[in-house]
Amino acid sequence: MISAVVMPGPGAPLEPRAYERPDLEPGAVLLRTLGSEVCGTDVHLWEGRLAGVPYPIIPGHISVGKVAELGPGASARDIWGEPLEIGQTVTFHDVHGTCGQCWFCTVAHATTRCPERKVYGVTMPADEGLFGGWAEYVHLKPGVHVVALPPDLDWRAFLAGGCGLPTALHAATLGDIAFGDTVIVQGTGPVGLCAMALAQLRGAGQVIAIGGSRVRLQAAGRLGADLVLDIDAMTPDERLETVRDVTGGRGADVTIEATGVPAAVPEGMRLTRDAGRYVVAGQYTDTGDATFNPHRDLNRRHLDVRGCWGSDAGHLWRGVQVLARYQRLFPWASLISGEYDLRDAQRALADVAAQRVVKALIVPRAGRS
Structure with missing residues (x-):
């Protein structure tokens, strides 16, 4: 048997x-x-x-x-x-x-x-x-x-x-990560951690990890994240200020969401530079709604938002x-x-x-x- x-x-x-x-x-x-x-x-x-x-x-x-x-x-x-x-x-x-x-x-x-x-x-x-x-x-x-x-x-x-690896590979491909890009990965679970490694292989100049859980934040460091931000130690405004400080005031060229938390999506849009690319990969289940301003967060900023399903x-x-x-x-x-x-x-x-x-x-x- x-x-x-x-x-x-x-x-x-x-x-x-x-x-x-x-x-x-x-x-x-x-x-x-x-x-x-x-x-x-x-x-x-x-x-x-x-x-x-x-x-x-x-x-x-x-x-x-x-x-x-x-x-x-x-x-x-x-x-x-x-x-x-x-x-x-x-x-x-x-x-x-x-x-x-x-x-x-x-x-x-x-x-x-x-x-x-x-x-x-x-x-x-x-x-x-x-x-x-x-x-x-x-x-x-x-x-x-x-x-x-x-x-x-x-x-x-x-x-x-x-x-997490094929999903992250799909997301990194959709993000069109180019040499020298600053890439933010929201989420330090398996999808996010794999996305950090793949961003480096695609030539990212800087990789920023945003996540939680001590064991997962440590893993982000081992996989080469240049900056690791603990969501439990910072407010969204503090995270945005930190990202702008290290990107010349612009924000990330590419941001990949891998959290599964709806509130991460409008925050990720704001962490991404004008005319940047935002890939949403973590919203695999319906855990609720999130609110953003279509004018300020999307259209005026010429933001390219791409969904990634599996x-x-x-x-x-x-x-x-x-x-x-x-x-x-x-x-x-x-x-x-x-x-x-x-x-x-x-x-x-x-x-x-x-x-x-x-x-x-x-x-x-x-x-x-």
Whole structure:
């Protein structure tokens, strides 16, 4: 039998569940889970802040595993088009089932908005199978985008970036960060921390982190932030004054919001220079309204505001390449504050919710190798 952790519903205690080994379809893959991240999305799921979730579910949407079994017939292939092999270490894009035919897939080239998309660990019911990473094995349906990890990339370093890395890569790309730009990142969680590293790789001249929680502020310093501002120690006006002092009175060329706090959005607009770029990546759930002045904060200032919703398989592939190339430049693995067995998943979830950790991993005993 295969052990998994199930989230029965919002606020309900996590439960263990045993599964039979699944029968694989042609082109399917069974992964033996090495590790799966615990991220803010999992907290949102437990708090019931995402619509349309078919509870009960097995959480865990970004995972790494070893190929344990391949379905009969046609070989499953990775994103390069190469056949997968037993024992290979891989990750996969959590979004599955985009149709490739709707207007968003074909015209807008925005697969993250495809109405048919399903997401491992989020919108795939636990009653239908092993479709989340908080389990000893994960069943990858035919057509799931699989990315093989380069042999010299530590899988823990990849999970340290986790879902935050492709989301941050999407945001940094939308921000068009140029050489010498001053970049502000609002939020020192995994998305924000990854955005700080990526801003440097894109040539930022100065990176300013704004966030909270001592352990996360320290991580921002380790990842190269030039200035770290503690939201608990300063008022918004004091933060604005500080930013203007270090930017010649202008503000940031690019600001990336990665907080999930509505009030951060109007503040971020004001922290950004006239004709600058503001990317909103952290408003993944509806936590309320925020107010800004369309004339003073947006139009008169010629501000370019861009929304960033999730990531696609291309962002995941690029994220893996960035980690493999620059894993020695940035201490990715140092972001991992704790590893938890399946039976400790409830504690891991609570630690992430309370921001006692930067990154928490679920590492089943079956995956400890």
